[in-house]
Every structure is written in C-alpha cells, then in structure tokens.
Amino acid sequence: MTQTPSASKPAAKPKATARGRAYRGVSIEKRRAERREKLLRAGTTIFGSVGFHGTSVRAICAEAGLTERYFYESFSNSxxxxxxxxxxxxxxxxxxxxxxxxxxxxxxxxxxxxxxxxxxxxxxxxxxxxxxxxxxxxxxxxxxxxxxxxxxxxxxxxxxxxxxxxxxxxxxxxxxxxxxxxxxxxxxxxxxxxxxxxxxxxxxxxxxxxxxxxxxxxxxxxxx
Amino acid sequence: MTQTPSASKPAAKPKATARGRAYRGVSIEKRRAERREKLLRAGTTIFGSVGFHGTSVRAICAEAGLTERYFYESFSNSxxxxxxxxxxxxxxxxxxxxxxxxxxxxxxxxxxxxxxxxxxxxxxxxxxxxxxxxxxxxxxxxxxxxxxxxxxxxxxxxxxxxxxxxxxxxxxxxxxxxxxxxxxxxxxxxxxxxxxxxxxxxxxxxxxxxxxxxxxxxxxxxxx
DNA sequence: GTAAAGTGACATCATTCATTGTCACTTTGG
DNA sequence: CCAAAGTGACAATGAATGATGTCACTTTAC
The missing domain is CATH 1.10.357.10 (Tetracycline Repressor, domain 2)
Incomplete structure (x- = not known):
C-alpha cells in the first residue's frame, strides 16, 4: 500500500526529502495518528447513534472532518x-x-x-x-x-x-x-x-x- | 395495495369472475398463505445462515422458489x-x-x-x-x-x-x-x-x- | 373458445455507495 | 525560488440492489 518502488533508480537510500515529511510542523506519524483518532471517535459517534448499517464511509469522514482518502489510509473498510x-x-x-x-x-x-x-x-x-x-x-x-x-x-x-x-x-x-x-x-x-x-x-x-x-x-x- | 377501484362502473357487486379466482384448484387465500409460508421459511434459512445484512430480496425469493412480485405481495420489505x-x-x-x-x-x-x-x-x-x-x-x-x-x-x-x-x-x-x-x-x-x-x-x-x-x-x- | 386473471422469468429504473482518481492549492526542504 | 509532497473538495466509475414493470405463457370462468 505505502510502497515506494522508486521506479528508475534501484532504490538507493531514500533521502530525507522523500515521502513522509512533516507538514505544518507535525510529523507524518503524528498526523496519521491524529487522523486515525478522529476516525475512531467519529465512528463511535455515528455507529453508536445512526447504527453501523446505514452508515457510509462518506458519513464517517464528514463527521471526522476528513476526506475519504484518509479513511482508507487507516482502515481498509468500515x-x-x-x-x-x-x-x-x-x-x-x-x-x-x-x-x-x-x-x-x-x-x-x-x-x-x-x-x-x-x-x-x-x-x-x-x-x-x-x-x-x-x-x-x-x-x-x-x-x-x-x-x-x-x-x-x-x-x-x-x-x-x-x-x-x-x-x-x-x-x-x-x-x-x-x-x-x-x-x-x-x-x-x-x-x-x-x-x-x-x-x-x-x-x-x-x-x-x-x-x-x-x-x-x-x-x-x-x-x- | 390490493384495492380494486373498478374505474368505470361505480363499484357494483364484484362478480365471481373478478379478481381472486382459484388457480390450479387452490383458492387465492390459500395460495397467498402458502407463498407467505414459503417466504417465512426461506427468510429464516437465509437470515439464519448468510445473515440479514447481505441478504437481498432476490436471494430470499430464489430460496423460496418465488419471484419478487410475491415477496412484495406479503411483505413491504425485508x-x-x-x-x-x-x-x-x-x-x-x-x-x-x-x-x-x-x-x-x-x-x-x-x-x-x-x-x-x-x-x-x-x-x-x-x-x-x-x-x-x-x-x-x-x-x-x-x-x-x-x-x-x-x-x-x-x-x-x-x-x-x-x-x-x-x-x-x-x-x-x-x-x-x-x-x-x-x-x-x-x-x-x-x-x-x-x-x-x-x-x-x-x-x-x-x-x-x-x-x-x-x-x-x-x-x-x-x-x- | 376467449377474455381476463394468474404466473414466471426477467428487464428496467433509480439510487446508493465503496473505492479510486483528478485538480487546484498549500507546505516543505533545500 | 521551486519541485515534490501533502491536503481538500469533489468527480468518476462500477457494482449492488430495492422496487416496479413487461411479456409470453397457463389457467379459469363462462
């Protein structure tokens, strides 16, 4: 999923410039963890009120304030x-x-x-x-x-x-x-x-x- | 649902010729009841094995040996x-x-x-x-x-x-x-x-x- | 015999949704 | 500054399915 095949060069040492850089002063790990946390919270809220069935990925993302991409970053499905x-x-x-x-x-x-x-x-x-x-x-x-x-x-x-x-x-x-x-x-x-x-x-x-x-x-x- | 508005004539006495006749020697009531029974049995079988979620009306009808029309004759939905x-x-x-x-x-x-x-x-x-x-x-x-x-x-x-x-x-x-x-x-x-x-x-x-x-x-x- | 009712197989329509992709914009690192 | 990475909003695609409709065929009632 998060593979970085490095098509042309045969995978030399990935520079610090590569994927996984910080953003707004927050490391990739922390950003991911925060998004995951938001999704867990949103999921609990929605599954616990609307119910699991009848809840779409879109709805969870909306509740979490994230887009679908970040849902699939942390979970393969609902x-x-x-x-x-x-x-x-x-x-x-x-x-x-x-x-x-x-x-x-x-x-x-x-x-x-x-x-x-x-x-x-x-x-x-x-x-x-x-x-x-x-x-x-x-x-x-x-x-x-x-x-x-x-x-x-x-x-x-x-x-x-x-x-x-x-x-x-x-x-x-x-x-x-x-x-x-x-x-x-x-x-x-x-x-x-x-x-x-x-x-x-x-x-x-x-x-x-x-x-x-x-x-x-x-x-x-x-x-x- | 099973209304028979009798559009032109203002609903005189419905002749025996009308809707609800017997078929293959079985009265309308009995046929309906049998179909309903089949659906209840099929529903139990499928809901109890595949599960309610992930079971379609089509699947229930297939199991019951009936077509969708007869599903909706007896039940408004699954x-x-x-x-x-x-x-x-x-x-x-x-x-x-x-x-x-x-x-x-x-x-x-x-x-x-x-x-x-x-x-x-x-x-x-x-x-x-x-x-x-x-x-x-x-x-x-x-x-x-x-x-x-x-x-x-x-x-x-x-x-x-x-x-x-x-x-x-x-x-x-x-x-x-x-x-x-x-x-x-x-x-x-x-x-x-x-x-x-x-x-x-x-x-x-x-x-x-x-x-x-x-x-x-x-x-x-x-x-x- | 025949028109209407009943039946079965299947098509159609509309909707919903998971999942992936696009694009414009922002931030980073050098 | 600028190319690449990250982000957000949203489009696109395709599949599933609920619900309704069509059509050819069978049976009934007279």
Missing part, C-alpha cells in the same frame, strides 16, 4: 473500523473493571460493587460506545462474530478467575465454571442493554444492586 | 419479513417454555429443568431460528429494537410471574424484580449464544444444568 473500535472499547472496559476490583481484593461484596459500578457507569457515560459494543457489533460478519466470542470469553475467564480466587479450596470444573461465568456475564450485559434501550431510566445504584444480587446469589450457592 | 419471523419464532418459543413449565407447576427445580430443556433444545433443533432471534435481529432499525425490547420484557415478566408464584408471601418490588428477571433472561440467552457460536459443542444437559444453577441460586437467595 468493518475494519468497527472492529478496531470494538477492540479498543472493550479493552478499555476490561481495564476499568479490573482496576476497580483490584482495589478491593478479597471482599466479594465490595469487589462486585466496584466492578459493576465501573461497568454500568462507563456505559452511562459513553452511550455511543455502549451501543456499539452491545448492539452494533452483532451479525456484521463471521470475523466480527469470532471477535465478539473472543471478547466474551475473556470476560468470562476473568470472572472465573475471580471466583476461583474467592473459592481456592473448591475443585475446578472447567466446563461448568465456564458456562456459569458466561451466563453471569450475559446477565450483566442484558441488564445493561435493557437499561440502555430504556434510556438509562433507573439510577446506576439500582442496576448495580440488582446485578450484584445475581452475582452474590451464585457465589453463595457455590459456597454451599 | 425488514418486515425479519420482524414477522422474529415475532413468530419468539412466540413459538414462549409457548414451548410455558407448556413445559405448566406440566410441573409448583416444583421449582423441575420447572426450571423443563423450561430450560425446552428452550435449549429448541435452539439446537432450529439453528437458523436461533441465529435470527439472538443475532440477526440486533441493530436493524429502531422499530426492531423496540420489538426486541418488548419480547425481552415479555420473557422477563413471565419469569417474574413464575418467581412470584413460588414466593407468594414475598413483598413485590417491581423495579428490583424486573431488573433481576432481565438479568436472568440475559444469562440464559448468553449461554445459548455462546453455545450456538461454538457449534453446540456441549450436551444440552450440561448447558441446562449450568443455567439451572443460576436460576436456583437466585431463587434460593430470594428465599432467605
């Missing part, structure tokens, strides 16, 4: 943009939740409270991102399905790890634990989705409390 | 077809689950077992339908979002009703109960989705057991 947005957003979310938990390690109730608060508050504060990761990602193409599956797995495995930390004495039962974690993640996601689709009516605390109730219930049952 | 498929499938599923439960009323564990078995077996037996109701429906348009919300509400309310039947003495707490039920439905759906995306690897019984564990956990916690 699927790639969506995929990248999904990856970044979910990893941000994972980090938020991890950190929230890290501060309360050992106290199941406090951990759940902190993790869930971090989760639901993120969605409330970033409604466009929320919509992208919960709705727009679905059914785009098989690669995206796989990506979704992988992210869900990550969250489920994370939860399994936390539960095992709380019940170190308990014998591991991989399939069962994994299925349970998947279910619990689904519970959180579905509560979040309904909360979102209803316009975030209930206070965060209420949603957190109900979600916590489910986590605690299962944790208690596991302790029997 | 969104309408998807909506109808979703409605029919979820109501079938609701009925299956209701019946499964009805036979075991009063026994929480048996009820959960029966309901969940009915649910997961339906998905296993109808993978195309499964994909349509769990994946393809998402993010199509705002009306479909509302429909999804409504169906999820129905299932959640159903679950609330069951729980209240099991705990008649308990004071109702609408928002809380509703949130809990939404979470639990989400747990079942997410387990189903992962099960599906992984190609229905685990035996139904394992999935049912894990799902039941979550339901029972919450039920027990509620009993405290």
């Amino acid at each position: 699927d790639a943009l969506l995929s990248e947005i999904y990856e970044l957003t979910t990893s941000q979310l994972r980090q938020l939740v991890s950190r929230a938990i890290a501060y309360r390690s050992g106290e199941p109730d406090a951990m759940a409270e902190a993790a869930l608060t971090a989760y639901f508050e993120f969605l409330l504060d970033n409604p466009h991102s929320a919509r992208v990761i919960m709705v727009e990602i679905m059914g785009v193409n098989p690669q995206m399905d796989a990506q979704y599956r992988r992210v869900m797995d990550d969250f489920a495995n994370f939860l399994v790890a936390v539960f095992r930390g709380l019940h170190p004495e308990r014998r591991h039962h991989d399939t069962r634990d994994y299925l349970l974690a998947t279910g619990l993640i689904g519970a959180m996601v579905n509560m979040a989705m309904r909360w979102m689709l209803n316009g975030y009516r209930e206070p965060v605390a209420d949603v957190v409390q109900a979600a916590r109730f489910i986590l605690i219930s299962v944790n208690n049952q596991l302790s029997q | 969104d309408a077809l998807l909506s109808e498929i979703y409605e029919l499938t979820t109501s079938q599923l609701r009925q299956l689950v209701s019946r499964a439960i009805a036979y075991r009323s009063g026994e929480p564990d048996a009820m959960a077992e029966a309901a969940l078995t009915a649910y997961f077996e339906f998905l296993l037996d109808n993978p195309h339908s499964a994909r349509v109701i769990m994946v393809e429906i998402m993010g199509v348009n705002p009306q479909m979002d509302a429909q999804y919300r409504r169906v999820m509400d129905d299932f959640a309310n159903f679950l609330v009703a069951v729980f209240r039947g099991l705990h008649p003495e308990r004071r109702h707490h609408d928002t809380r109960d509703y949130l809990l039920a939404t979470g639990l439905i989400g747990a079942m759906v997410n387990m189903a989705m992962r099960w599906m995306l992984n190609g229905y690897r685990e035996p139904v019984a394992d999935v049912v057991q894990a799902a039941r564990f979550i339901l029972i956990s919450v039920n027990n916690q509620l009993s405290q």
Whole structure:
C-alpha cells in the first residue's frame, strides 16, 4: 500500500526529502495518528447513534472532518473500523473493571460493587460506545462474530478467575465454571442493554444492586 | 395495495369472475398463505445462515422458489419479513417454555429443568431460528429494537410471574424484580449464544444444568 | 373458445455507495 | 525560488440492489 518502488533508480537510500515529511510542523506519524483518532471517535459517534448499517464511509469522514482518502489510509473498510473500535472499547472496559476490583481484593461484596459500578457507569457515560459494543457489533460478519466470542470469553475467564480466587479450596470444573461465568456475564450485559434501550431510566445504584444480587446469589450457592 | 377501484362502473357487486379466482384448484387465500409460508421459511434459512445484512430480496425469493412480485405481495420489505419471523419464532418459543413449565407447576427445580430443556433444545433443533432471534435481529432499525425490547420484557415478566408464584408471601418490588428477571433472561440467552457460536459443542444437559444453577441460586437467595 | 386473471422469468429504473482518481492549492526542504 | 509532497473538495466509475414493470405463457370462468 505505502510502497515506494522508486521506479528508475534501484532504490538507493531514500533521502530525507522523500515521502513522509512533516507538514505544518507535525510529523507524518503524528498526523496519521491524529487522523486515525478522529476516525475512531467519529465512528463511535455515528455507529453508536445512526447504527453501523446505514452508515457510509462518506458519513464517517464528514463527521471526522476528513476526506475519504484518509479513511482508507487507516482502515481498509468500515468493518475494519468497527472492529478496531470494538477492540479498543472493550479493552478499555476490561481495564476499568479490573482496576476497580483490584482495589478491593478479597471482599466479594465490595469487589462486585466496584466492578459493576465501573461497568454500568462507563456505559452511562459513553452511550455511543455502549451501543456499539452491545448492539452494533452483532451479525456484521463471521470475523466480527469470532471477535465478539473472543471478547466474551475473556470476560468470562476473568470472572472465573475471580471466583476461583474467592473459592481456592473448591475443585475446578472447567466446563461448568465456564458456562456459569458466561451466563453471569450475559446477565450483566442484558441488564445493561435493557437499561440502555430504556434510556438509562433507573439510577446506576439500582442496576448495580440488582446485578450484584445475581452475582452474590451464585457465589453463595457455590459456597454451599 | 390490493384495492380494486373498478374505474368505470361505480363499484357494483364484484362478480365471481373478478379478481381472486382459484388457480390450479387452490383458492387465492390459500395460495397467498402458502407463498407467505414459503417466504417465512426461506427468510429464516437465509437470515439464519448468510445473515440479514447481505441478504437481498432476490436471494430470499430464489430460496423460496418465488419471484419478487410475491415477496412484495406479503411483505413491504425485508425488514418486515425479519420482524414477522422474529415475532413468530419468539412466540413459538414462549409457548414451548410455558407448556413445559405448566406440566410441573409448583416444583421449582423441575420447572426450571423443563423450561430450560425446552428452550435449549429448541435452539439446537432450529439453528437458523436461533441465529435470527439472538443475532440477526440486533441493530436493524429502531422499530426492531423496540420489538426486541418488548419480547425481552415479555420473557422477563413471565419469569417474574413464575418467581412470584413460588414466593407468594414475598413483598413485590417491581423495579428490583424486573431488573433481576432481565438479568436472568440475559444469562440464559448468553449461554445459548455462546453455545450456538461454538457449534453446540456441549450436551444440552450440561448447558441446562449450568443455567439451572443460576436460576436456583437466585431463587434460593430470594428465599432467605 | 376467449377474455381476463394468474404466473414466471426477467428487464428496467433509480439510487446508493465503496473505492479510486483528478485538480487546484498549500507546505516543505533545500 | 521551486519541485515534490501533502491536503481538500469533489468527480468518476462500477457494482449492488430495492422496487416496479413487461411479456409470453397457463389457467379459469363462462
């Protein structure tokens, strides 16, 4: 794509004069990174409001204040943009939740409270991102399905790890634990989705409390 | 759409000769119904394999063995077809689950077992339908979002009703109960989705057991 | 038998959109 | 200063597809 074949001369050392010079005092790398950033932001905004389907590359570029050329500089098509947005957003979310938990390690109730608060508050504060990761990602193409599956797995495995930390004495039962974690993640996601689709009516605390109730219930049952 | 303005004569009694005659011994109503049925089946097959997006009306008609004309006879566009498929499938599923439960009323564990078995077996037996109701429906348009919300509400309310039947003495707490039920439905759906995306690897019984564990956990916690 | 209704295959039209290309203008580096 | 690189606005191209229309053929009702 960004090859510089140097047709006539057999590729001597490319002078500093060549491609990749600075512009308006900004290096090529920085300019590219800024444009990419703008596109990611614009993509989140549009995918999270208009929706992925029915959003054209033109529209994303207009929102980003860039022209199509720069879209294709960073992404090969809108699927790639969506995929990248999904990856970044979910990893941000994972980090938020991890950190929230890290501060309360050992106290199941406090951990759940902190993790869930971090989760639901993120969605409330970033409604466009929320919509992208919960709705727009679905059914785009098989690669995206796989990506979704992988992210869900990550969250489920994370939860399994936390539960095992709380019940170190308990014998591991991989399939069962994994299925349970998947279910619990689904519970959180579905509560979040309904909360979102209803316009975030209930206070965060209420949603957190109900979600916590489910986590605690299962944790208690596991302790029997 | 199917108006017969009868341009010249001011709409006298339409003779039996008029529109709507039988063809190959089949009445107009029956022919229409059969075509509609074919389209619903074809739509499920294609939406559930290729996906809703990226499926054209032409493709649906080819699968149904009909021409476009007959598509528009029954549906105004593919969104309408998807909506109808979703409605029919979820109501079938609701009925299956209701019946499964009805036979075991009063026994929480048996009820959960029966309901969940009915649910997961339906998905296993109808993978195309499964994909349509769990994946393809998402993010199509705002009306479909509302429909999804409504169906999820129905299932959640159903679950609330069951729980209240099991705990008649308990004071109702609408928002809380509703949130809990939404979470639990989400747990079942997410387990189903992962099960599906992984190609229905685990035996139904394992999935049912894990799902039941979550339901029972919450039920027990509620009993405290 | 025959005119109208029904059917099937396919054409047509208009639109949308991804992707690439053009051109005038600005900035850079020497 | 000036040639090359960078930029922005926008045109051009081609493909897909929703929706409607055409036409030859079959079936029906009388």
